[in-house]
Amino acid sequence: MPARSAKAQAAKRPSAKNTGKAGDFAARVVAWQRVHGRHGLPWQGTRDPYRIWLSEIMLQQTQVAAVIPYYARFLRRFADLAALAAAHEDEVLALWSGLGYYSRARNLHRAARQIAERHAGVFPNQFDAVLELPGIGRSTAAAICVFAYGAQHAILDGNVKRVFARCFGVAGYPGDAAVADVLWEHADRLVPAKNVEAYTQGLMDLGAGICTRTKPRCDLCPLSMQCVARRDDAIAQYPAPRPRKVLPQRHTRMLVMLHAGQVLLEKRPDSGIWGGLWSLPELAADESSDAVCLTRFGVEAGRISALPMVAHGFTHFLLDIEPLQIRVKKIDPRLTAPGVVWLPLTELQGAALPAPVRRILAALET
Numbered sequence: 001m002p003a004r005s006a007k008a009q010a011a012k013r014p015s016a017k018n019t020g021k022a023g024d025f026a027a028r029v030v031a032w033q034r035v036h037g038r039h040g041l042p043w044q045g046t047r048d049p050y051r052i053w054l055s056e057i058m059l060q061q062t063q064v065a066a067v068i069p070y071y072a073r074f075l076r077r078f079a080d081l082a083a084l085a086a087a088h089e090d091e092v093l094a095l096w097s098g099l100g101y102y103s104r105a106r107n108l109h110r111a112a113r114q115i116a117e118r119h120a121g122v123f124p125n126q127f128d129a130v131l132e133l134p135g136i137g138r139s140t141a142a143a144i145c146v147f148a149y150g151a152q153h154a155i156l157d158g159n160v161k162r163v164f165a166r167c168f169g170v171a172g173y174p175g176d177a178a179v180a181d182v183l184w185e186h187a188d189r190l191v192p193a194k195n196v197e198a199y200t201q202g203l204m205d206l207g208a209g210i211c212t213r214t215k216p217r218c219d220l221c222p223l224s225m226q227c228v229a230r231r232d233d234a235i236a237q238y239p240a241p242r243p244r245k246v247l248p249q250r251h252t253r254m255l256v257m258l259h260a261g262q263v264l265l266e267k268r269p270d271s272g273i274w275g276g277l278w279s280l281p282e283l284a285a286d287e288s289s290d291a292v293c294l295t296r297f298g299v300e301a302g303r304i305s306a307l308p309m310v311a312h313g314f315t316h317f318l319l320d321i322e323p324l325q326i327r328v329k330k331i332d333p334r335l336t337a338p339g340v341v342w343l344p345l346t347e348l349q350g351a352a353l354p355a356p357v358r359r360i361l362a363a364l365e366t
């Protein structure tokens, strides 16, 4: 049978029109949220767009329980937009260290500076202006405008895509543009004229706690009477998973240069993986550790030993890291390279390090 294009398949999918009364849907979500939804999260009960924005960015790809301590720590240090805009990027990244997806932190910092320059330090209150800020997509801009200003906008994060795909029987992988379009049509038509905050929070709460990826609690779901996936006993089919792809495997060697209780770290370029973080120097395939130590860092290598391999998964590839521990004999201070620091091992906690580098250094027997 000839393969059908995604567009042709999407054409067969139900349109978002006439697939349930929007008012009923929203009323059910709002009523459920008032009684069973989450209340009292640290970023609720405020209209401060800065705090709401921070929470929305931290909550991308990260669960509430993991975000709460980071959110509190971040706000203790950067209480408002002005404090964040004035900060050094290193400090922002250090406070983010461990949450992952560091581009979120870099964009947050860039956006704070952009707001200082273009909006006189006041968080914009128009959807289009919010959407223009670095690191803010359509759903995040909508959530900020809903919670900060009570504006009527539709959200569609990963969890909400799952709820809509099941409730309205939207086939196909939501990462497909054509499928996403259908889901957005549903999201847009369902936004209620009032109680938009409770409705939006309700969708988030349903996606996080009831219509979960595995074992959804349909018995507790306010949408169960109209849910297509439940009616057809086909919940496992929605949403369709990402088409399988074998991730390429990469390998790198990293130098763990130790001297007088310190380790040498190198700042990574702003773009690319771990952009702007402090990391261990990497060796190219044809480079020898002795030569790199001397020519790049002015360091005379002593004893070299292999540390246990560390594996790390990125969205697009898997990385095996082979760390080489080097006891440094001598440092030539004339060859201290820019973007390089000798950091005391006792200060690793507060440094902006990629997670696998932190794991390597935490396992050192010093």
Ligand code: SF4
Residues within 6 Å of the ligand: 163, 166, 167, 210, 211, 212, 216, 217, 218, 221, 222, 223, 224, 225, 227, 228, 229, 230, 235
């Ligand atoms: S009835 Fe079940 S599958 Fe349908 S939206 Fe509710 S929790 Fe999800």
